[in-house]
Amino acid sequence: MRGRLLESIAGLGVMGLLLAILTVLVVIPFGMLVYASFLTAVPFSGERDLAFTLANYTDLWSANLGRAFINTLIVSIGGSAMAMVIGGGLAWLAARTDVPGKSLVHLAGVMPLFMSLLVAAVTWSLLGSGRSGYLNLIFDYIGLPFRIQMQSLWGITFVHGLYYAPYPFIFLYSALTLVNADMEEAAAVHGGTMARNLRRVTFPLVKPALIGSFLLSVVLMAEDFPVPQILGAPVGIETLSISIYKLMSVVPAKPTQAAAASILLTLVVFVLIFVQRLVLSGRDYRTLTGKGAQVRPIRLGRWRWVALGLVVLYALVAVGLPMLALLQGSLRSNLFIRDAAALFDTSQMSLVHLKAAFFSPAFHDSLINSVLAGVTTAALGSIFFFTLSYVVNRTTLPGRQLLEYLAMTPIAVPALVMGLGILWTWVRAPLPVYGTLAILVIAFLTRFLPQGYRTVSSSIRQVHDDLESAAMVAGATRRRAIMTITMPLIRGGVVASAFLMVVLGLRELTASLLLYTTKTRVLSIVIYEQYVNGNWAQVSALSLIYTSLLVVLTLAGRRWLRAQL
Amino acid sequence: MSIQIAGLRKRYGESLAVDGVDIDVPEGKMLVLLGPSGCGKTTTMRCIAGLEEPHEGEISINGRPVFSRAASVNVAVHERRIGMVFQSYAIWPHMTVHENVAYPLDMANTPRAEKETRVREALALVGLDGFGERGASYLSGGQMQRVALARSLVMRPAVLLFDEPLSNLDARLRDHLRVQLRELQTQFGITSVYVTHDQREALAIADEVAVMQGGKVVQRGDPVAIYRRPKTSSIADFLGYSNIFDAHPVEGGSGLRVALDGQDAVLETLDPLPSQGPISVCVRPEDIHIQPEGASDGPAGNEIEGEVTLVSFMGAFHQCRIRTPRGAVWEAHASAMAQPIRLGQRVRLILPPAAVLLAPRL
Numbered sequence: 069m070r071g072r073l074l075e076s077i078a079g080l081g082v083m084g085l086l087l088a089i090l091t092v093l094v095v096i097p098f099g100m101l102v103y104a105s106f107l108t109a110v111p112f113s114g115e116r117d118l119a120f121t122l123a124n125y126t127d128l129w130s131a132n133l134g135r136a137f138i139n140t141l142i143v144s145i146g147g148s149a150m151a152m153v154i155g156g157g158l159a160w161l162a163a164r165t166d167v168p169g170k171s172l173v174h175l176a177g178v179m180p181l182f183m184s185l186l187v188a189a190v191t192w193s194l195l196g197s198g199r200s201g202y203l204n205l206i207f208d209y210i211g212l213p214f215r216i217q218m219q220s221l222w223g224i225t226f227v228h229g230l231y232y233a234p235y236p237f238i239f240l241y242s243a244l245t246l247v248n249a250d251m252e253e254a255a256a257v258h259g260g261t262m263a264r265n266l267r268r269v270t271f272p273l274v275k276p277a278l279i280g281s282f283l284l285s286v287v288l289m290a291e292d293f294p295v296p297q298i299l300g301a302p303v304g305i306e307t308l309s310i311s312i313y314k315l316m317s318v319v320p321a322k323p324t325q326a327a328a329a330s331i332l333l334t335l336v337v338f339v340l341i342f343v344q345r346l347v348l349s350g351r352d353y354r355t356l357t358g359k360g361a362q363v364r365p366i367r368l369g370r371w372r373w374v375a376l377g378l379v380v381l382y383a384l385v386a387v388g389l390p391m392l393a394l395l396q397g398s399l400r401s402n403l404f405i406r407d408a409a410a411l412f413d414t415s416q417m418s419l420v421h422l423k424a425a426f427f428s429p430a431f432h433d434s435l436i437n438s439v440l441a442g443v444t445t446a447a448l449g450s451i452f453f454f455t456l457s458y459v460v461n462r463t464t465l466p467g468r469q470l471l472e473y474l475a476m477t478p479i480a481v482p483a484l485v486m487g488l489g490i491l492w493t494w495v496r497a498p499l500p501v502y503g504t505l506a507i508l509v510i511a512f513l514t515r516f517l518p519q520g521y522r523t524v525s526s527s528i529r530q531v532h533d534d535l536e537s538a539a540m541v542a543g544a545t546r547r548r549a550i551m552t553i554t555m556p557l558i559r560g561g562v563v564a565s566a567f568l569m570v571v572l573g574l575r576e577l578t579a580s581l582l583l584y585t586t587k588t589r590v591l592s593i594v595i596y597e598q599y600v601n602g603n604w605a606q607v608s609a610l611s612l613i614y615t616s617l618l619v620v621l622t623l624a625g626r627r628w629l630r631a632q633l
Numbered sequence: 634m635s636i637q638i639a640g641l642r643k644r645y646g647e648s649l650a651v652d653g654v655d656i657d658v659p660e661g662k663m664l665v666l667l668g669p670s671g672c673g674k675t676t677t678m679r680c681i682a683g684l685e686e687p688h689e690g691e692i693s694i695n696g697r698p699v700f701s702r703a704a705s706v707n708v709a710v711h712e713r714r715i716g717m718v719f720q721s722y723a724i725w726p727h728m729t730v731h732e733n734v735a736y737p738l739d740m741a742n743t744p745r746a747e748k749e750t751r752v753r754e755a756l757a758l759v760g761l762d763g764f765g766e767r768g769a770s771y772l773s774g775g776q777m778q779r780v781a782l783a784r785s786l787v788m789r790p791a792v793l794l795f796d797e798p799l800s801n802l803d804a805r806l807r808d809h810l811r812v813q814l815r816e817l818q819t820q821f822g823i824t825s826v827y828v829t830h831d832q833r834e835a836l837a838i839a840d841e842v843a844v845m846q847g848g849k850v851v852q853r854g855d856p857v858a859i860y861r862r863p864k865t866s867s868i869a870d871f872l873g874y875s876n877i878f879d880a881h882p883v884e885g886g887s888g889l890r891v892a893l894d895g896q897d898a899v900l901e902t903l904d905p906l907p908s909q910g911p912i913s914v915c916v917r918p919e920d921i922h923i924q925p926e927g928a929s930d931g932p933a934g935n936e937i938e939g940e941v942t943l944v945s946f947m948g949a950f951h952q953c954r955i956r957t958p959r960g961a962v963w964e965a966h967a968s969a970m971a972q973p974i975r976l977g978q979r980v981r982l983i984l985p986p987a988a989v990l991l992a993p994r995l
């Protein structure tokens with residue numbers, strides 16, 4: 069009985085610790101925001117007379133915010149529609165047709181994930197803003213009467229659609245490969261024509277994945293910050309996240325009003341997530357994979373080459389052009405470009421900016437910071453996510469359901485909002501966290517908590533209960549059983565989540581932007597700062613290096629990342 | 634070594650999975666817990682192992698209490714010295730066969746030389762000598778179950794628990810392993826509890842069978858008694874009495890006679906009438922003789938006429954279904970050696986009075 073008692077005390081201790089960590093990571097920052105949104109000043113900011121007020125909310129109802137709300141809807145719904153067409157089309161081609169070069173289609177489907185949205189937005193602003201956008205120069209040169217303007221609502225929508233296409237692709241590809249095995253053949257055996265089978269069998273089966281990935285895209289775009297900040301803010305176009313950031317960065321700042329706007333954005337996102345959950349009702353289409361039963365692919369005939377052409381076109385527009393633009397931007401010795409001919413004039417090119425970027429202390433320091441923050445997040449995250457997943461899935465401790473809810477909450481909290489909450493939680497805290505990399509690690513842990521938890525959790529669930537029971541029956545204590553049996557068996561899942569943390573941490577901009585100080589710049593921040601300073605050559609050079617780093621990392625770890633993004 | 638269980642209760646939320654189970658397993662014997670899924674048999678076994686904590690009751694192994702709600706005793710799983718073979722095999726896929734089998738000895742800090750000898754012996758016992766360095770995930774289902782058995786035997790456990798150990802194997806392998814398992818158990822005289830839903834397996838392997846329904850032990854006895862004398866109609870149904878019909882006793886004649894409800898049949902039986910309540914007639918299909926209509930031999934006794942609606946060849950016999958004029962369907966086995974029975978044929982079923990069992994309708 070003494071052993072049992074100790075074990076249950078230990079269990080409750082672990083439970084309490086996990087709850088405390090989740091409270092610090094998730095509950096307090098968000099609670100702080102809600103609290104602040106009803107006050108005249110930010111709590112614990114040194115302000116003496118805090119009073120309750122609804123003014124933060126009533127002041128929000130300006131024409132400006134209404135406009136931002138509508139803009140948010142336009143760029144997220146329009147962008148999602150475009151992402152669905154691209155991602156869905158690629159998924160269908162890859163899963164169901166005899167398109168040549170299937171591995172290329174696969175690659176095109178996930179490739180844009182290599183690009184951080186910051187870099188994507190920056191390069192598209194290089195390619196298509198104003199007269200000196202590279203594409204406009206080329207249009208002028210070949211005599212086309214038409215110009216593109218990326219710094220517009222359409223520009224934001226376009227970039228969203230282009231770079232969020234991998235999400236619907238991953239969802240729908242899984243759903244389509246899952247469906248094809250028996251059900252369509254059964255429908256065909258029972259005498260349906262192809263068109264009727266598509267409508268009566270395939271579509272209803274894929275519908276949850278369609279709606280689910282559409283809503284997911286809308287959520288991601290609605291809370292996105294880098295793209296509207298770079299393509300919208302300079303020309304006065306605001307989305308909700310831009311409004312929040314502006315409220316924080318104007319002088320004097322209006323932090324409590326920013327808090328109120330954050331609550332509004334969170335509500336929008338929360339409703340969308342809720343609907344998505346309702347539609348998917350617990351089915352995770354990405355983890356269901358087909359049995360691999362090869363059914364006869366649909367023959368495209370002559371159209372297969374047209375399809376391949378479209379795939380290549382997408383890859384060129386989403387990845388090829390931006391990389392060329394970055395190369396061009398970083399190789400130019402001076403910024404002014406007279407015409408398209410100058411784009412190809414090698415006498416105007418030099419390696420000076422690339423060299424400068426590569427050997428600059430800013431790059432080194434931020435690289436070290438990025439790696440430090442990413443690796444620390446990964447290391448702490450692995451232990452934390454494992455303990456969390458184990459307690460939720462393998463014990464009968466009271467409150468484990470609550471742990472899971474808390475762990476999944478950050479999905480519904482936009483990065484900017486979470487960053488704000490974390491900032492206010494730690495800026496006055498008696499612990500020396502603000503101004504160090506620790507606060508970035510905290511922010512990353514919070515932001516990537518749902519992905520990390522889900523990855524480790526699903527690998528724990530794949531390990532049969534009996535394996536651990538057998539070890540205990542064979543004479544192992546629970547702790548020893550975990551160490552010798554469960555841990556080694558789910559190492560793959562833990563490594564995958566650790567790797568995911570590093571990559572996501574490297575790409576993170578939004579929360580970092582609110583939390584960094586001059587000593588704790590990370591790579592994405594340095595690029596953003598150079599962009600704000602208008603130093604295009606450095607922006608291009610750094611982006612080029614940054615993207616190469618992401619490509620190498622993603623390719624190296626693609627077998628771990630496949631299912632997780 | 635013996636196992637005593639008294640007043641065991643285990644709740645899951647509102648429902649009682651185990652509802653007051655009392656069991657004794659004498660030293661060296663094999664008790665089989667038999668019942669449909671959800672009857673509480675696996676939960677009972679997991680309580681013995683210590684993998685579940687009962688809400689009430691007492692469990693002792695060889696006179697030493699390992700769980701007692703009243704006395705606040707609850708010995709941890711790893712201190713109970715139990716061997717257990719799981720339905721899912723629970724072979725650790727990241728270890729070799731040798732590592733799997735050596736694991737319990739490692740946990741007990743057994744000296745190296747002794748460990749090697751005992752692992753070798755255990756592997757030899759289950760016919761896996763030479764498999765030691767094989768990765769456990771490269772084994773077939775039957776081999777995995779042998780490894781699991783070796784792993785349970787190597788620690789010389791106080792008791793052995795088997796949780797449906799054969800149900801994931803194909804039929805031929807199942808028979809083979811069952812025999813081997815029983816041999817090893819009797820050879821070493823290990824007190825064992827075996828859980829299954831397969832009545833054939835239960836009867837073949839048990840010293841004693843406890844039939845469970847709804848969290849309770851509803852009948853206990855040696856395999857022959859269980860086979861011949863199920864206590865209620867629902868136990869009979871579970872034990873392969875495929876002809877169960879409502880009936881009531883009728884007056885007249887010598888001996889006890891019962892009339893089947895809704896059928897024009899009155900049957901003579903040697904069974905005593907259950908003391909109270911409604912009764913059912915239960916007849917095993919293999920106890921019924923089938924005769925083509927017209928062929929008449931012997932005195933007319935328990936006879937039922939009907940038409941053959943199904944003939945299915947089972948090797949040793951033909952499984953037949955016979956529909957009576959009033960729509961009742963009987964099942965009977967026709968010897969494969971006898972004159973073949975054809976579909977649609979009109980036949981007469983002969984039921985020896987000794988084969989007609991009366992049981993309380995439950």
